[in-house]
Amino acid sequence: MASLAGSALSFARPVKAINIKSVSFSGLRKDNVAFRLQPVPQRFAVCCPAKKETVDQVCDIVKKQLALGDNTEVCGSSKFQDLGADSLDTVEIVMGLEEAFGISVEESSAQSIATVEDAANLIDDLVAAADAKSS
Amino acid sequence: MASRPKLSGIQKQALALYRGFLRTARLKAPEERRRIESVVSAEFRGNARDVDRRNFVYIEYLLRRGKRQLEQLRNPDVTGLATLEAKK
Incomplete structure (x- = not known):
């Protein structure tokens, strides 16, 4: 047992x-x-895929950055483009995320981010890498 | 535009430049930072709207000009930037 x-x-x-x-x-x-x-x-x-908290946090930041109302549903699979973001907005979102999580996103990976989930996965990877480096 | 079209080289350059400006703006004082961000954002959005996407010569000129301005802004002695509204 x-x-x-x-x-x-x-x-x-x-x-x-x-x-x-x-x-x-x-x-x-x-x-x-x-x-x-x-x-x-x-x-x-x-x-594991991206943590729930990370996804939620990303959703909040995306909502704030795009000035979306509370009635707009943002979830893990939401595409930035479907939420009305153009490529400049996407750059702004990624910059906002960098600051919120204290990470730095490479140019090449920053341009491949298209959904909330993409962003959350990348953030989790980068945060884990940063933790591993500091410990 | 259901799926994200692949970005061309020149579009990537423009986005990289925008990223560079936002990164540099972070290093400035909070109030100046907000002003820099709004000026830069207005400039990029205005050009994205007004400039014909096939006008490569002009876009490349804007990219060169932007890179030069970014170099100047990177200088730690530069604390902010100002714009002049020209009446058309």
């Missing part, structure tokens, strides 16, 4: 590509709840 719970811990976090193994643990769901509060091992942060 102890070993079962231990291996369930690895999958307790919502991962986009749900491993087939987690299905076999569905009967133990009640037990798993307790483990969600445990710190997640660092290696799982790398393979």
